[in-house]
Structure formats: C-alpha cells, structure tokens
Amino acid sequence: MYNGQTITVIIPCLNEEQGIEQVLRRMPAFVDQVIVVDNGSTDRTSEIARGFGAELIREDVRGYGRSYKKGFSCAKGDVIVTLDGDHSYPPDAISYLLEAFRHLEVDFLSASRFPIRDRHAMSFKHKLGNLVLSVAMSLLYFRWVRDSQSGMWVFRRAILKDMTLESDSMAFSEEIKIEALKNARVRFAEISIQYSSRMGEIKLNPWRDGFYNLWFLVKKRFTPRRKR
Numbered sequence: 001m002y003n004g005q006t007i008t009v010i011i012p013c014l015n016e017e018q019g020i021e022q023v024l025r026r027m028p029a030f031v032d033q034v035i036v037v038d039n040g041s042t043d044r045t046s047e048i049a050r051g052f053g054a055e056l057i058r059e060d061v062r063g064y065g066r067s068y069k070k071g072f073s074c075a076k077g078d079v080i081v082t083l084d085g086d087h088s089y090p091p092d093a094i095s096y097l098l099e100a101f102r103h104l105e106v107d108f109l110s111a112s113r114f115p116i117r118d119r120h121a122m123s124f125k126h127k128l129g130n131l132v133l134s135v136a137m138s139l140l141y142f143r144w145v146r147d148s149q150s151g152m153w154v155f156r157r158a159i160l161k162d163m164t165l166e167s168d169s170m171a172f173s174e175e176i177k178i179e180a181l182k183n184a185r186v187r188f189a190e191i192s193i194q195y196s197s198r199m200g201e202i203k204l205n206p207w208r209d210g211f212y213n214l215w216f217l218v219k220k221r222f223t224p225r226r227k228r
C-alpha cells in the first residue's frame with residue numbers, strides 16, 4: 001500500500017535467473033502484489049521468483065506483450081508498476097515514480113531511460129534506434145515522447161479497460177503508451193530514471209525488433225481500430 005493505493009508490480013521474464021533475484025531482493029516492502037510472468041524459461045527463474053514469495057504466472061506463448069497481457073489479467077492493485085526482470089530498471093525508483101505519479105496527478109507515467117548516465121548501459125546502435133523510434137512515434141501522435149521503448153510504467157489499473165492492446169511482441173511497450181496518449185481522459189507524463197546494464201543475456205533482437213516496431217507504429221496509426 002502506498003498513499004492509500006494498493007500496488008501491483010509486474011515483471012515479464014524469459015530466462016532471467018540472474019536479474020530477477022536482484023530485482024526481487026530490492027522490491028520495496030509496500031508493494032502488495034508482485035507478479036512474475038514466466039515466459040517459458042528453462043533456467044531457475046521460476047524457482048527464484050517463488051523463493052522470494054512472488055506470484056508466479058506462466059505464459060507458454062512467447063512474447064513480451066503476451067506476457068504483460070497475462071500479467072494484467074491477474075493484477076489486483078489500484079496502481080500497476082512494471083519493469084524488466086534483468087535488473088536494468090531500478091526497483092529503488094518505484095517509490096520515486098509513485099510519488100511523481102501522485103504529485104503530477106497523472107494516470108500513466110512512463111519512466112524514460114534518457115539521458116543515460118551509465119555509458120555501458122546501452123550501445124550506440126541501441127541509442128540511435130531508440131531515438132528513431134521515439135521521433136517517429138512523436139511525429140505520428142503529435143506528442144513528444146523521449147523514450148517510446150521504455151519498459152517501466154506506472155498507471156492506474158482502471159485505465160486498462162479503455163485500451164486496445166493488440167501487440168504480443170516488443171512493440172507492446174510503444175502500444176501501451178500510444179493507447180494512453182490517444183485517450184483524452186488519460187493524463188500522461190514522462191520522467192527520467194537511472195538505467196543500467198542488464199544482467200544475463202539480451203532477448204531483444206535489435207534489427208528485427210527495431211524495424212518491426214517502426215512498422216507497427218505506422219500500421220497502428222493508419223489502420224482503423226478493430227471493433228471489440
């Protein structure tokens with residue numbers, strides 16, 4: 001419970017035995033529900049998550065977006081906080097983000113990894129790719145977003161019912177921000193956090209995911225919404 005609100009943290013994991021241990025070790029005590037979505041790990045990810053008392057949920061179909069949608073369906077908190085299982089996003093920043101979320105009176109707060117202070121945290125290629133995707137998203141949606149690919153967000157769970165989240169892949173991170181930005185009733189803000197080098201092996205495929213995410217932005221912008 002934080003400021004009278006119950007908090008759910010969701011962490012998607014695909015073989016993150018090193019990172020998840022550090023993330024869970026640093027999880028603030030005020031978090032009411034910690035959900036680890038195991039996306040078919042073959043290492044000790046699930047064992048470690050259970051050992052720390054996290055709620056372990058399995059998603060057998062691979063995909064970052066797919067994992068999040070499964071996690072959302074099990075979330076009970078008033079406010080949802082997300083981060084990777086690789087210990088690149090700081091769990092210590094959760095209280096800082098929740099404080100900013102309240103202070104800024106927003107419904108969706110995205111944590112930007114920029115400016116990057118740890119120069120080993122992201123390669124030049126990744127920085128450039130991130131910039132291209134963020135400029136593209138900002139131009140398509142008429143709103144400056146510095147980090148369209150950030151995986152750390154804080155939002156009111158109630159806004160999920162107004163979102164159309166179709167992506168099962170890495171494009172999910174831009175899609176959820178677009179859905180927040182497009183909704184006039186959802187107040188959106190971005191704030192900077194400290195991003196550091198991930199532990200374990202990277203799951204992102206920079207060229208494939210980068211081009212796909214660019215294509216996804218354009219497709220989502222120009223195709224009419226599917227009826228639900």
Ligand SMILES: Nc1nc2c(ncn2[C@@H]2O[C@H](COP(=O)(O)OP(=O)(O)O)[C@@H](O)[C@H]2O)c(=O)[nH]1
Binds near residue numbers: 083088151198203204
């Ligand atoms: N790329 C990818 N990540 C997944 C998947 N399932 C869960 N994840 C987790 O999603 C997070 C993001 O992946 P990561 O390799 O860190 O990408 P990056 O942070 O964009 O460099 C990590 O915690 C992964 O373990 C999946 O199918 N694909």
Ligand SMILES: [Mg+2]
Binds near residue numbers: 084086
């Ligand atoms: Mg990561």
